[in-house]
Each structure stands twice: as structure tokens, then as C-alpha cells.
Amino acid sequence: MAADSATPLLxxxxxxxxxxxxxALEEVSxxxxxxEILAIVGESGSGKSTLLHVLAxxxxxxxxxxxxxxxxxxxxxxxxxxxxxxxxxxxxxxxFVHQHAVDGLRMHVSAGANVVxxxxxxxxxxxxRLRRLALDWLQHVELDPARIDDAPVIxxxxxxxxxxxxRNLVTLPRLVFLDEPTSGLDVSxxxxxxxxxxxxxxxxxxxxxLVTHDLAVARLLAHRTMVMQLGRVVESGLTDQxxxxxxxxxTQLLVSSVLPP
Amino acid sequence: MTEGGYAPVPLLSLEGVSKHFTLxxxxxxxxxxxxxxxxxxxxxxxIVLDGASGVGKSTLLKLIYxxxxxxxxxxxxxxxxPAELELTRATPRQLLAARRESIGYVSQFLRVIPRxxxxxxxxxxxxxxxxDGPLAMHDRTLRRVNPAQNDARAEAASWxxxxxxxxxxxxxxxxxxxxxxxxxINIARSLIKPRPVLLLDEPTASLDDANKSIVxxxxxxxxxxxxxxxxxxxxxxxxxxxxxxxxxxxxxRMLT
Numbered sequence: 001m002a003a004d005s006a007t008p009l010l011x012x013x014x015x016x017x018x019x020x021x022x023x024a025l026e027e028v029s030x031x032x033x034x035x036e037i038l039a040i041v042g043e044s045g046s047g048k049s050t051l052l053h054v055l056a057x058x059x060x061x062x063x064x065x066x067x068x069x070x071x072x073x074x075x076x077x078x079x080x081x082x083x084x085x086x087x088x089x090x091x092x093x094x095x096f097v098h099q100h101a102v103d104g105l106r107m108h109v110s111a112g113a114n115v116v117x118x119x120x121x122x123x124x125x126x127x128x129r130l131r132r133l134a135l136d137w138l139q140h141v142e143l144d145p146a147r148i149d150d151a152p153v154i155x156x157x158x159x160x161x162x163x164x165x166x167r168n169l170v171t172l173p174r175l176v177f178l179d180e181p182t183s184g185l186d187v188s189x190x191x192x193x194x195x196x197x198x199x200x201x202x203x204x205x206x207x208x209x210l211v212t213h214d215l216a217v218a219r220l221l222a223h224r225t226m227v228m229q230l231g232r233v234v235e236s237g238l239t240d241q242x243x244x245x246x247x248x249x250x251t252q253l254l255v256s257s258v259l260p261p
Numbered sequence: 262m263t264e265g266g267y268a269p270v271p272l273l274s275l276e277g278v279s280k281h282f283t284l285x286x287x288x289x290x291x292x293x294x295x296x297x298x299x300x301x302x303x304x305x306x307x308i309v310l311d312g313a314s315g316v317g318k319s320t321l322l323k324l325i326y327x328x329x330x331x332x333x334x335x336x337x338x339x340x341x342x343p344a345e346l347e348l349t350r351a352t353p354r355q356l357l358a359a360r361r362e363s364i365g366y367v368s369q370f371l372r373v374i375p376r377x378x379x380x381x382x383x384x385x386x387x388x389x390x391x392x393d394g395p396l397a398m399h400d401r402t403l404r405r406v407n408p409a410q411n412d413a414r415a416e417a418a419s420w421x422x423x424x425x426x427x428x429x430x431x432x433x434x435x436x437x438x439x440x441x442x443x444x445x446i447n448i449a450r451s452l453i454k455p456r457p458v459l460l461l462d463e464p465t466a467s468l469d470d471a472n473k474s475i476v477x478x479x480x481x482x483x484x485x486x487x488x489x490x491x492x493x494x495x496x497x498x499x500x501x502x503x504x505x506x507x508x509x510x511x512x513x514r515m516l517t
Contacts, residue, residue: 033354195376220374224353238327238353245329249285256286 007069009034009175009207010055015064017050017231024050025061026231034174037201037208039222039239041215041254047231048211049179055209056096056177057086068175091118095168095176099183101160104167105152111138111163112148118171137166141196158189162196169200176201178210182217194220215258219243227251270341271301272457272489273325278334280320294320298334300508302458302489307480309500310493312510318493319369321510322460325491326366327356338363338458361389365456367464371443373436379446380431384410384417386454420449424475440467448476452483459483461492465499477502 008031017025024047032038040048053059055066057078067075068089078086090096098104105114112134116124124130135145141162152160161181168176181197182190198221201208212218218225218239225243226236227250235248246252278298284290295317302308310318323329325336327348336348338359346359360366374382388409421431424445430438435446444467452459461480465473473496480503483490491508494500500507 036354191375195374198374223357236353237330238356240328241330244323245282247283247330252285 007075008032009036009069010209011065011067011075012051012055013065013067015051015054015061015066017054017059017061023231025054028064028228028231028233030226030233030236032175032207032209034207035205036224037206037210037222039210039212039218039225040228041212041218041225042228043213043254045230046228048228050231051228052177052179052209052211056094057090091121092171093173093175095171095173097161097164097168097176097178097181099180101152101157101164104164105160107153108151110149110151111143111155114152114163115166115170117167122171133170137170138163140169140200141166142192156189157185158193161185161193165196165200169204169206172204173206175207175209178208178212180212181210182212182214197221215243215255227254269303271303272339273302273491274335274337274340275300275325276335276337278321278324278336279332280317280324280329281332295324295510298510300491302491304457304487304489305484306505307484307490307492307503308506308508309504310491310510311500311507316510318510319462322366322462322491322493325458326360326364326460327351328366361386363456364458364460365451365454366460367448367451367462369463369466371435371447371450373434373443375436376434378432379421379426379435379438380414380417382435382446383420383449383453384413385450387413387416416453417449420453421446423479424449425472441469441472444468445472448479452479455483455486455488457488459488459490459492461490461494463493463495466495473499 010032012028012030015025015028016023028051030038040051042048050059054061057066060079065077066079068078070076070089078089081089096104106117112131115134115137116130119130119133131148134148138145138148143159143162143166147155152163155163178197182193185193194217200206201221208221210218210222222239224236225239226233227242227248228234229250235242235246235251242251243255246255276299278295279293280295282292282294284292298321300308310321312318320329324331325348331349334349338344338346338348344363346355348356348359351359418431422428426442426445430442435443438446444464448464465476468476477499480490480492484505490503492503494503
């Protein structure tokens with residue numbers, strides 16, 4: 001973790017979001033520093049997915065601000081940027097790995113084209129360079145480079161998730177949003193994906209906001225964890241603190257409801 | 262401690278430390294475990310915690326490591342230095358930095374990381390320190406070899422060798438190792454980086470006599486380089502061999 005940076009990378013201030021009369025987010029504030037991995041845990045309906053979409057610029061909050069450290073400009077409210085700026089940010093400095101790979105991949109386009117799509121959107125047209133980049137990234141995520149021309153529709157679930165990761169990291173973003181990246185995968189495939197995420201986040205110094213309902217995933221990947229219930233953060237702290245010495249009744253219930261992670 | 266003739270400054274200072282657990286899902290039952298613990302640890306000493314099982318020895322170590330949150334009192338790390346930190350009030354980010362740089366902790370059990378080799382598990386803390394370096398913001402690429410990596414692995418290899426882990430195991434993840442082997446991996450992993458404060462929670466519990474004496478030597482070397490050590494040792498022979506001071510927790514529990 002970059003302990004010496006002076007400003008946080010991402011800053012949420014008093015976020016509030018309603019769906020009709022239902023409160024999906026209330027008074028959510030936190031800071032995320034470069035290289036830091038933050039897990040957001042809670043059961044379905046706790047507001048964790050809403051929070052992720054608000055942070056990622058996909059769902060405007062009713063109240064509060066999401067600030068991101070833009071190079072040379074400091075912390076800027078992402079919802080005050082113009083649409084074009086926000087889109088550029090989302091496809092260069094941010095990544096978003098979806099729970100379901102079909103939401104994050106072009107299923108009928110080759111793996112190689114999936115990987116380099118961001119680079120092409122940024123203007124890279126040189127076929128040889130793009131192909132080399134795709135081959136490199138398939139290897140970084142432990143996919144067989146020989147599959148570069150196959151479409152992900154014929155990939156397994158674990159391979160699709162790894163392809164999604166490659167596609168997001170190809171521009172070396174500073175911040176990645178991970179939405180339940182390992183759910184729905186076999187346990188052995190999960191372990192491999194977690195190990196890959198652990199290695200890549202460390203080697204690239206990525207800051208990550210990770211939404212998961214799996215406390216073992218939080219334990220393995222996240223420096224810090226926030227527990228959400230009914231749209232509010234009920235407890236937050238170092239991940240091991242929260243799991244080994246939960247203080248809030250809801251966190252105690254969560255931790256005692258699973259086999260020891 | 263005062264041979265030098267000047268007043269020594271502790272590396273760690275606990276004042277009035279208490280810990281109660283409240284179990285909300287067990288009708289809010291409240292368990293007082295530690296009450297008003299005062300303890301300072303100085304460079305070059307090894308404090309052995311004494312007291313019956315359940316008296317809170319491990320809990321005290323976990324409070325210092327900030328794995329548990331204190332109910333009351335203060336825990337100051339490196340008081341009087343520019344790096345001074347009140348651990349009970351520190352932010353998660355400050356705590357992570359303190360663990361990285363200043364506090365080593367050997368737990369009773371190794372929490373294994375799937376698919377990471379024993380060598381890399383042990384080398385990890387040496388690489389963490391350099392994390393802002395070679396792969397920092399402006400120059401991040403996966404192809405670049407971290408120059409610290411070879412040094413860290415060489416150092417890890419020497420620790421594994423010293424602790425008698427067969428070389429054929431180094432490239433394997435420790436999940437399949439025996440209890441004693443895992444414990445030695447844990448010791449190497451936690452002590453490889455020379456941090457000023459060391460917390461040892463039963464580090465020799467499942468070791469044979471030969472390995473116990475190696476760990477006793479390692480603890481002696483850490484003292485010699487000026488570390489302040491606090492530990493629990495089930496084995497009275499080991500406790501007697503490493504202790505420069507004993508601290509009893511028997512009286513600290515509030516009887517309710």
C-alpha cells in the first residue's frame with residue numbers, strides 16, 4: 001500500500017440513495033487510499049450493490065458526493081464531471097469486474113479483442129502491438145494464449161472471469177470495482193481466481209472496492225472491511241479485527257453464521 | 262535495563278488496558294477478560310506472560326496487534342518517537358503501517374494462503390515493504406521483475422533452512438504441511454523482518470526439542486538486536502529459557 005500518498009484516491013461523503021420510499025443508502029462515508037483493498041459485506045438488500053454502482057459513476061446519489069483523485073486536479077466530484085470525462089475515466093483509470101461475466105464481456109467476440117477493446121478505444125490501431133498486448137494479458141491471468149481467437153461463449157466460468165479481469169486491467173487502472181467476482185464458481189476455481197486477484201492487486205498496487213457476501217474472500221483479499229445493513233454502514237475496520245472481534249450485533253451474527261473462514 | 266545510567270524509554274506502553282466482550286446474540290452476555298493492565302516493554306527484554314488458561318494472555322497480545330479492539334485504556338507504540346502511535350485510536354491505515362514496520366506477531370496457527378509457496382509465504386513481509394517502490398503509480402507494469410524479490414527469497418530460504426524445513430517443501434503451499442512445519446513457517450514469516458516489537462503466542466507449542474531450541478536462539482538474537490518481546494509459552498522450560506521478566510495476568514481479571 002502506498003502509505004505515503006497525501007490524498008485518498010476515492011472519497012465517499014454522506015451518500016444517500018432512495019428507491020421510492022425504500023432507503024438503499026444512508027449516510028455512507030469512507031476514504032479509500034491508493035493500493036488499499038476495501039471489502040463491502042452484507043446480505044442481499046443491504047445496499048452493497050447500490051453503493052458499488054454509485055461509487056462507479058453508474059447511479060447518481062440523491063445526496064452526498066463521490067470524489068476521485070484526478071491527475072493534476074485533485075479530488076473531483078465524479079458526478080460534476082461531464083459525461084465524456086466520466087466515460088474516459090471509467091475506461092482508463094477504473095475497472096469494473098461484474099459478477100456475471102456476460103455483463104462484462106462481449107461473448108461472441110474473440111478473447112483477444114475482448115482484452116484490447118479499451119486500448120483500441122483509446123486510439124491504438126497497430127495490429128501487431130494489440131495482438132502482443134492481448135497475448136501478454138492472457139498469460140498474466142493464466143489463460144492459454146492459444147485460445148486468443150476463441151470467443152468467451154465457449155469458455156468455462158472461471159476462464160470468463162479471468163478474461164474479464166484482463167480486459168479491465170489492460171489500461172493499468174488505479175481503481176477496480178469487483179462485484180462478487182468469485183460467486184457461482186467451483187471452490188477450486190475460486191481459489192485460483194482469488195490467488196490471481198491477490199497477486200495482481202499487489203503487483204499493480206491497485207485500489208479495490210470489493211463487494212462480497214463471502215467473509216473468507218474478504219479475509220483473503222481485503223485490508224479493510226465495511227459491514228452494511230439496511231443501507232447503512234454498521235461497522236468498519238481492519239478485516240481481521242472485524243472478523244475476529246466483531247462488535248456490532250449484526251456483524252456478530254454474520255460472523256457466527258458461517259463456518260470459520 | 263538501566264545499566265546505561267539513563268532512563269530507558271519503552272518501545273510499547275500499556276496503561277489501564279481492559280477488554281470486555283459483549284455477545285449480542287447470546288442475550289447480550291458480557292465477558293470481562295482483562296481489567297486495568299499496565300505494562301511497558303523495553304528494548305532487549307522478553308516478557309513472558311503468566312496465568313492460568315483463559316486468563317487473557319492471547320487476548321492481550323491480540324489487543325496489542327489490534328486484532329481485538331480495546332474496551333478501555335491506551336496502548337502506545339514507540340512512545341516519544343516521531344513514529345509514536347496510540348494503537349487504540351489509530352486509523353486502519355495507520356495500523357496496517359504499524360504492523361508492516363513495527364509489530365511482528367506469531368499466532369498459534371498459520372492461516373494458509375491457497376496456492377502460495379512456503380518460500381513466498383515467508384518472504385512476503387520483506388516484499389510488502391517495497392510495495393510502493395518498483396511498481397508504484399508512475400511505472401507499473403507486470404513484466405518488470407521486482408529487484409527486491411530475489412533478495413527476499415534468499416533471506417526466506419535461509420530462515421526455512423535454519424528452521425529445518427526440507428528444501429523439497431519450499432515450492433509447495435504449506436496447507437498440506439504437518440502442524441509443526443506450519444508453525445515453523447509461521448515463525449519464519451513473522452520474524453524474518455526485524456521489527457522492534459514482537460508478540461509471540463505459543464510459538465513453540467507443536468515443536469520438537471531441537472526446533473524449540475532453535476526458536477529460543479532466534480528469540481535471543483531478536484533481543485540482542487534490541488527488540489522488545491512479549492510472549493506466551495506453554496512449555497515451562499522454554500519460558501524459563503527466554504524470559505528476562507515474567508508478568509502475571511492472574512490478578513487482572515475482574516470477578517463479577
